Amino acid sequence: MLIKSTLNEFIKIAAKPRSYLGLAAITVLVGVILFALKADGMSFISFVTASFEQTLTFEGNILNGNLVAFIVLQMLVIHIPLLVALVTGDLVSGEAAMGTIRMLATKPISRTKLLMSKFVAGGVYTLLIVIWLGIMAVFVGKVIFGSGDLMVLNSDGLVILQEADIGWRYIGGFAVAFLALLTVSSLSICLSCFSDNSIGPIVTTMAIIILFTIIGTLDVRVFDNVRPLLFTTHMASWRSFFEDPLPVAQIKESIVILVIHNIVLILISIFKFNRKDITS
Amino acid sequence: MKKILWLILIAIVPVATNAQDANQTISELINKMHGVKDYSVDALITSDIPMVKILPSKATIYFKQKDKFKIDSKGIAILPKQGFTDISKMLSQRDAYTAIFMGNEAIAGTNAEVISVFPVSDTSDLILAKLWIDASNDIVLKSQITTRSSGTVGIVYTYAAQKKWGLPDQLIFTVDVKKFKIPKGVATDINRTGTTDSTKPAAKTGEIKIDLTNYKVNLGIKDEVFTK
Numbered sequence: 438m439l440i441k442s443t444l445n446e447f448i449k450i451a452a453k454p455r456s457y458l459g460l461a462a463i464t465v466l467v468g469v470i471l472f473a474l475k476a477d478g479m480s481f482i483s484f485v486t487a488s489f490e491q492t493l494t495f496e497g498n499i500l501n502g503n504l505v506a507f508i509v510l511q512m513l514v515i516h517i518p519l520l521v522a523l524v525t526g527d528l529v530s531g532e533a534a535m536g537t538i539r540m541l542a543t544k545p546i547s548r549t550k551l552l553m554s555k556f557v558a559g560g561v562y563t564l565l566i567v568i569w570l571g572i573m574a575v576f577v578g579k580v581i582f583g584s585g586d587l588m589v590l591n592s593d594g595l596v597i598l599q600e601a602d603i604g605w606r607y608i609g610g611f612a613v614a615f616l617a618l619l620t621v622s623s624l625s626i627c628l629s630c631f632s633d634n635s636i637g638p639i640v641t642t643m644a645i646i647i648l649f650t651i652i653g654t655l656d657v658r659v660f661d662n663v664r665p666l667l668f669t670t671h672m673a674s675w676r677s678f679f680e681d682p683l684p685v686a687q688i689k690e691s692i693v694i695l696v697i698h699n700i701v702l703i704l705i706s707i708f709k710f711n712r713k714d715i716t717s
Numbered sequence: 718m719k720k721i722l723w724l725i726l727i728a729i730v731p732v733a734t735n736a737q738d739a740n741q742t743i744s745e746l747i748n749k750m751h752g753v754k755d756y757s758v759d760a761l762i763t764s765d766i767p768m769v770k771i772l773p774s775k776a777t778i779y780f781k782q783k784d785k786f787k788i789d790s791k792g793i794a795i796l797p798k799q800g801f802t803d804i805s806k807m808l809s810q811r812d813a814y815t816a817i818f819m820g821n822e823a824i825a826g827t828n829a830e831v832i833s834v835f836p837v838s839d840t841s842d843l844i845l846a847k848l849w850i851d852a853s854n855d856i857v858l859k860s861q862i863t864t865r866s867s868g869t870v871g872i873v874y875t876y877a878a879q880k881k882w883g884l885p886d887q888l889i890f891t892v893d894v895k896k897f898k899i900p901k902g903v904a905t906d907i908n909r910t911g912t913t914d915s916t917k918p919a920a921k922t923g924e925i926k927i928d929l930t931n932y933k934v935n936l937g938i939k940d941e942v943f944t945k
Contacts, residue, residue, distance in 0.1 A: 492798055496776060496790045585793065595768060597772075
């Protein structure tokens with residue numbers, strides 16, 4: 438029954454035009470970035486390597502598909518939550534707004550299972566978004582720019598990763614990026630349980646992300662204890678896969694915090710949805 | 718009066734002789750360099766530069782007189798901005814510098830003539846080049862080039878099989894790295910705090926070692942190789 442309900446939920450997602458907005462937006466955004474890098478990518482690279490190039494020269498294909506994919510991900514992963522929340526924030530409250538939730542609640546399935554099917558459908562949609570982003574960034578990037586070693590910057594300096602050592606890093610990075618976006622999906626579905634209109638949970642999700650991001654960015658001591666607990670702090674953890682040596686403890690910590698966020702948000706949603714007085 | 722003239726003559730003659738020696742040594746060095754019309758060589762580049770993590774990379778280096786130079790690397794390789802062809806290019810412009818013999822010094826057990834090269838022009842990028850030359854084999858054993866744009870780059874040359882052509886089998890570059898700064902906005906670990914030990918003094922020089930093997934000298938290289 439859960440599988441059927443999940444399939445049903447996914448059909449509903451697929452039937453909404455806004456669900457394709459995310460995929461279209463990724464296509465256009467990545468297309469624009471790829472075009473810009475193809476047209477004037479070396480000046481962007483020079484900005485990054487300027488302080489090194491006074492003394493050193495970089496030989497080889499620096500502006501390759503791997504670097505382009507990294508730049509695309511760095512630019513877009515911050516904006517993707519909006520595209521996810523646009524669909525998942527509507528999953529419960531949208532039904533309440535349209536008046537279909539009452540009929541849905543009469544089906545021979547528990548409210549918990551019904552809600553879980555929405556979480557699973559939201560998760561699948563998020564996964565599709567991440568996969569599409571991966572295809573556009575990594576595969577299309579490599580087709581246009583070719584392959585090569587990846588040059589990344591961290592606060593300790595410049596790290597150059599060999600081409601053969603990059604594939605698994607992208608898989609790990611995308612997996613953590615998916616987990617971070619799944620947290621956004623869970624947050625928006627959770628907020629959706631508290632609302633009876635479509636737009637409220639979407640806007641609230643984005644407001645929370647902006648607020649947490651500001652708290653995370655502000656270098657103020659009063660937030661030192663809070664910052665590591667915010668899911669937004671760990672949304673950029675996919676980039677840890679491109680450090681050398683790999684900060685395993687940091688990645689594990691991020692995964693644990695994101696998983697805890699997901700569990701807590703799902704539990705809150707189940708608690709609220711089971712007690713929701715459906716009057717619409 | 719005669720005594721004074723003799724004293725002046727005694728003081729001037731060694732300087733003039735030394736200046737002549739420096740020019741002669743450099744002329745012979747240039748002649749040897751020009752004996753190599755072209756070459757290609759496989760390079761293994763090992764970098765030990767503060768703030769840069771990179772595994773050794775392989776490349777092929779192509780050179781053709783007068784100044785065609787290309788490094789073909791499949792992956793990313795880091796090399797010093799100057800040092801490969803700069804010395805031969807600089808020394809070939811005989812009117813652009815003044816060479817002064819500074820004395821003799823032993824480099825790895827070999828007696829070397831120390832020659833300083835000063836640019837004639839005030840606006841030249843080159844400030845000073847110091848060369849340690851093995852005059853008996855007409856090869857550069859060590860060099861130290863100071864330019865306005867790149868700071869000081871030191872190079873130690875090791876010769877083996879290609880000594881007759883004046884081509885080294887190993888080059889060790891020492892580069893100035895004190896100017897390196899990472900833009901915070903493009904760092905991957907922007908959220909991480911407290912991992913960098915700020916109390917640890919930052920290294921001021923980096924080392925790039927290039928092992929050169931499989932020389933192909935004067936076999937002819939097409940011009941297209943340098944334009945690809």
